[in-house]
Amino acid sequence: MTETNNAIRNIRWIDPEKTVVVVEASGEIDLHRSAAFQEALLKPLKHKPQRMIVDMTDVSYMDSSGVASLVKLLSRVRRDKVDLKLAGLTPRVQSVFEITRLDTVFDLYPGVQEAIDS
Template identity: 35%
Template sequence: MKINIDKDGDVFICRLKGEITFSNSPELRKSFIKLIDEQARKLILDLEKVTYMDSSGLATLVEILQKLKSSGGQLKLANLQEMVKSVFEITKLEQMFEFYPEARQAVESFK
């Protein structure tokens, strides 16, 4: 799993590449908790290059969302591959997250 972070004003655009699984979810969680602790409040996760996500990946994103919300922040997800999106749909987590077809649109929604 690779994470590239760009900033557009106060919006953090995090581009993830690879698979989000039980083996790397703790590491991913740690990276984002650190980012939130460093005062990031507007986060976009661009999941275009995320090819697989299991229930521990979902749990990690739910935790990041909850932490951001409790700190007055927002999390938006962009560019999900069809099968990864289906995991959100089946678990009804699509109701909890905001989805955008592209990161650019997610950035615009913050403005």
């Protein structure tokens, strides 16, 4: 299954049973794009995955509105008991998480494979 969105380049399922989904984000996620980003992040949850990995490898910039979208997602997945992991944060995006101390709240991994294998 493949879907695309302005801030989400691709959504792919790792297994036929749709228990693990990788959401590939891309570009600069700021006040201009965060609403579309947030809306797209919630789409895979209708299939009730066990694990959701947000691949941030190609996210070159993220401000607090992008971070807020992920915090809203975190609240939702906790309610739905979905295991959320963020993978491949660039140094600049990682810095935003550190400044806001959210690096201790989210499960962060260097890459998607590490997040799948964890």
